[in-house]
Amino acid sequence: MGMIGLVILVFFIATALLAPIFVSSDGLDATKATGEPLQPPSLEFPFGTDDLGRSVLTLTIWGSRVSLLVGFMATLLSILIGAVIGIAAGYFGGWRENLLMRVTDWFLVIPFLPLAIVLASLLGRSLFNIILVIGVTSWPGTARLVRAQTLSVKTRPYVERARALGAGTWHAITRHILPNVFPLIFANTILVVAVAILSETTLSFLGLGDPLRVSWGSILEFAFSAGAGGAGAWWWLVPPGVAIVLVVLAFTMCGYALDEVLNPRLRRR
Amino acid sequence: MSVLSVRDLNVSYTTQAGDVPAVRGVNLDVARGEVLGLAGESGCGKSTVAHAVLRLLPVGARAEGEVLLDGEDVLAMKPGRLRAVRWTEAAIVFQGAMHALNPVRRVGDQVAEAMTIHRQASEREAFRRAQQLVEQVGLPARRARDYPHELSGGQRQRIMIAMALACNPNLIIADEPTTALDVMVQAQVLSLLSGLQQEFGLAMIFITHDLSVLVEACDRIAVMYAGRIVEEGPSDLLFGSPAHPYTKALAAAFPQIGDERFRRAPSGLPGDPPDPAAVPRGCPFHPRCPEAIAACAREDPSLLKLTVDGRRRAACIRVDRLGAPEMVP
Numbered sequence: 267m268g269m270i271g272l273v274i275l276v277f278f279i280a281t282a283l284l285a286p287i288f289v290s291s292d293g294l295d296a297t298k299a300t301g302e303p304l305q306p307p308s309l310e311f312p313f314g315t316d317d318l319g320r321s322v323l324t325l326t327i328w329g330s331r332v333s334l335l336v337g338f339m340a341t342l343l344s345i346l347i348g349a350v351i352g353i354a355a356g357y358f359g360g361w362r363e364n365l366l367m368r369v370t371d372w373f374l375v376i377p378f379l380p381l382a383i384v385l386a387s388l389l390g391r392s393l394f395n396i397i398l399v400i401g402v403t404s405w406p407g408t409a410r411l412v413r414a415q416t417l418s419v420k421t422r423p424y425v426e427r428a429r430a431l432g433a434g435t436w437h438a439i440t441r442h443i444l445p446n447v448f449p450l451i452f453a454n455t456i457l458v459v460a461v462a463i464l465s466e467t468t469l470s471f472l473g474l475g476d477p478l479r480v481s482w483g484s485i486l487e488f489a490f491s492a493g494a495g496g497a498g499a500w501w502w503l504v505p506p507g508v509a510i511v512l513v514v515l516a517f518t519m520c521g522y523a524l525d526e527v528l529n530p531r532l533r534r535r
Numbered sequence: 536m537s538v539l540s541v542r543d544l545n546v547s548y549t550t551q552a553g554d555v556p557a558v559r560g561v562n563l564d565v566a567r568g569e570v571l572g573l574a575g576e577s578g579c580g581k582s583t584v585a586h587a588v589l590r591l592l593p594v595g596a597r598a599e600g601e602v603l604l605d606g607e608d609v610l611a612m613k614p615g616r617l618r619a620v621r622w623t624e625a626a627i628v629f630q631g632a633m634h635a636l637n638p639v640r641r642v643g644d645q646v647a648e649a650m651t652i653h654r655q656a657s658e659r660e661a662f663r664r665a666q667q668l669v670e671q672v673g674l675p676a677r678r679a680r681d682y683p684h685e686l687s688g689g690q691r692q693r694i695m696i697a698m699a700l701a702c703n704p705n706l707i708i709a710d711e712p713t714t715a716l717d718v719m720v721q722a723q724v725l726s727l728l729s730g731l732q733q734e735f736g737l738a739m740i741f742i743t744h745d746l747s748v749l750v751e752a753c754d755r756i757a758v759m760y761a762g763r764i765v766e767e768g769p770s771d772l773l774f775g776s777p778a779h780p781y782t783k784a785l786a787a788a789f790p791q792i793g794d795e796r797f798r799r800a801p802s803g804l805p806g807d808p809p810d811p812a813a814v815p816r817g818c819p820f821h822p823r824c825p826e827a828i829a830a831c832a833r834e835d836p837s838l839l840k841l842t843v844d845g846r847r848r849a850a851c852i853r854v855d856r857l858g859a860p861e862m863v864p
Contacts, residue, residue, distance in 0.1 A: 431649040446637070
């Protein structure tokens with residue numbers, strides 16, 4: 267299962283990276299559109315065209331770049347915040363743990379979408395802001411997970427031994443806690459990427475994404491507001507939709523496969 | 536001057552049921568080049584004493600008294616000084632090398648760790664020195680590149696010993712270094728420790744419940760019971776002619792292979808060691824003592840000198856009547 271996911275992922279990531287070689291970005295420019303509006307799939311336009319005569323294939327390929335970029339960057343940010351807060355809370359304990367965990371709980375219980383919408387509209391519509399919004403709203407799960415693992419690792423004798431060696435807090439965390447918590451963080455990262463890509467799609471679909479860039483979510487938004495469904499232009503909706511489903515599914519499959527490898531208790535189930 | 540002298544050490548753990556004393560007024564001295572054995576049942580406080588030396592007690596523990604390492608009181612040190620002293624003055628060979636090694640890091644890096652923490656060497660130099668140490672404890676230097684799971688229990692314990700030597704400490708505390716090892720490997724690890732101790736003239740505290748190990752490895756032994764030292768003396772005399780009834784029971788509980796008497800009548804000590812939260816009044820040992828008299832339940836004896844030089848001492852009011860050797864008139 268993990269292999270299937272990996273193959274899908276490699277395909278999409280390669281497409282995103284190599285997009286400029288395959289198709290020129292001219293295809294995104296409405297003034298340079300070559301096709302007729304709303305053409306069904308043909309040899310010239312395998313996925314048909316949109317209402318401006320742009321190839322939906324070109325849009326989908328270029329859209330993958332933004333969707334994946336936002337997915338990865340937001341995840342990086344989210345994991346960074348979650349790991350720092352989780353390790354700090356777990357290692358220091360006491361009132362610091364309480365404070366950090368209450369903040370985490372607060373972020374965990376407020377509904378994601380309203381918060382993200384408010385933040386996105388406050389900060390303005392840009393690629394960086396959407397990464398920031400997804401990053402700062404999706405870390406609490408990671409923080410809780412990392413804290414739990416830190417609590418278990420910090421009681422192991424080798425951490426006590428490190429203290430006996432004269433090691434300070436920084437040394438103990440970077441040399442002993444982090445290497446032992448890292449596999450968990452890694453497995454978690456892959457699952458968070460899937461969520462981040464979905465979030466990006468959601469926000470773009472709601473018109474909160476960067477208006478100057480094409481992503482899978484914004485293709486869907488354009489299609490929706492142009493009435494693609496009513497006009498019977500299914501080819502405009504299906505490619506980005508299927509791409510999103512495939513990528514999220516692939517990340518999830520990889521995530522679970524990794525979890526199984528890293529967590530012996532899940533094996534042979 | 537002694538490398539380590541412990542003066543009137545009291546350690547208590549804070550629990551929900553109140554403070555539980557684990558160590559009650561312990562005095563110890565270890566001179567340069569001397570090996571002191573600390574014996575006693577589980578829970579008698581011997582490991583707590585060892586951890587108090589480097590102030591490694593858990594958060595809920597309170598230590599009072601003095602622990603002088605080269606004349607400096609560990610219990611009164613500021614955190615920075617304490618960290619600097621740890622491992623450079625005194626190092627510990629932990630029990631259970633399996634868990635005291637980080638599974639995801641090379642053992643050589645872990646031996647080198649202490650040197651880099653104390654900035655005695657760059658990482659590269661430290662690793663090279665770690666390889667020398669690994670050779671010194673009888674493993675090929677290339678083993679420094681292995682991970683803990685690639686080594687056997689005895690090899691891991693050797694790594695722990697190499698680690699203890701890393702910063703040239705004056706004192707090594709071996710906290711049950713041979714438990715969980717089979718007898719043959721135990722002997723190897725013991726002779727390695729003794730050899731290194733003699734080679735470097737180290738002071739050493741050897742903690743174990745295994746008396747045969749103690750007699751072999753130590754110059755002097757202190758027997759602990761319920762957080763106290765109940766008898767102290769040169770190791771050959773102590774178990775050859777024990778004075779305190781508890782020491783007698785410990786010595787008698789040790790079977791000698793091939794000796795018919797032990798097979799017919801294995802001897803042990805009835806009862807359990809006292810709950811540290813409720814140590815019996817009077818002599819803490821009297822409920823289990825075969826030689827107890829009425830006074831034992833009232834009087835709590837302190838260590839009495841059995842020899843003029845005070846090298847043999849025991850905490851028992853009946854000790855003179857029980858015929859201890861080399862008595863002071």
